[in-house]
Amino acid sequence: MITSKFREQHSEVYKWIIDNQNINGFIGDIYDRIVRSKPISPRQLQGVKNTMKYLTKKAEREAIRVELEKVHVNDEPKGTYVGTEKKRYDMTLKYMSGRTSQRGFTVHNFINKHGQSLMCFSNDSQIRVEVDLVGGNPRADMGLHILGEGDCFTCRATVNRHTVNDFDPSNKFKQTVLNRIKYNKYIGNKKHREDGDGS
Numbered sequence: 001m002i003t004s005k006f007r008e009q010h011s012e013v014y015k016w017i018i019d020n021q022n023i024n025g026f027i028g029d030i031y032d033r034i035v036r037s038k039p040i041s042p043r044q045l046q047g048v049k050n051t052m053k054y055l056t057k058k059a060e061r062e063a064i065r066v067e068l069e070k071v072h073v074n075d076e077p078k079g080t081y082v083g084t085e086k087k088r089y090d091m092t093l094k095y096m097s098g099r100t101s102q103r104g105f106t107v108h109n110f111i112n113k114h115g116q117s118l119m120c121f122s123n124d125s126q127i128r129v130e131v132d133l134v135g136g137n138p139r140a141d142m143g144l145h146i147l148g149e150g151d152c153f154t155c156r157a158t159v160n161r162h163t164v165n166d167f168d169p170s171n172k173f174k175q176t177v178l179n180r181i182k183y184n185k186y187i188g189n190k191k192h193r194e195d196g197d198g199s
Contacts, residue, residue: 077166129185
């Protein structure tokens with residue numbers, strides 16, 4: 001029998017749990033506790049409320065995205081692609097951002113001097129590039145630099161494919177997907193030089 005006290009005190013939460021009991025393991029466990037008349041701790045209750053809030057916002061964002069897709073369905077993507085698919089190139093790129101996906105890999109975003117967008121998928125959340133520590137070129141004087149926003153570097157990479165990034169339907173742009181990247185050397189960061197930290 002479902003606890004009447006919980007139902008009275010938290011009617012909105014109770015209804016949401018009943019309607020969404022199969023949404024994930026945590027909510028399923030809470031549902032089982034309720035139907036077995038087991039107590040729900042304040043922490044568990046807050047966890048349910050946080051899940052409700054997160055999923056409501058996610059649904060709102062998705063609804064906005066669907067509307068934007070309808071409005072911008074015929075928009076041409078901005079920009080141009082880099083290179084020819086399946087060919088290998090030497091490149092100088094600027095690191096823009098990295099984010100971990102729900103599948104566990106990291107998406108790293110770059111641009112080149114022409115403002116063209118490039119990206120790669122990686123198992124590594126950080127990219128380490130060799131940096132010349134003393135101004136010479138001997139391998140013994142090389143260290144490693146973790147790329148951050150605005151860092152420029154050289155590499156050799158294969159153009160895997162050309163795609164359109166439509167994550168924001170109102171701002172579609174052409175993007176070149178790289179793979180088999182050999183990171184060569186860290187060049188510097190213009191913002192750091194302007195700020196006077198010498199990087």
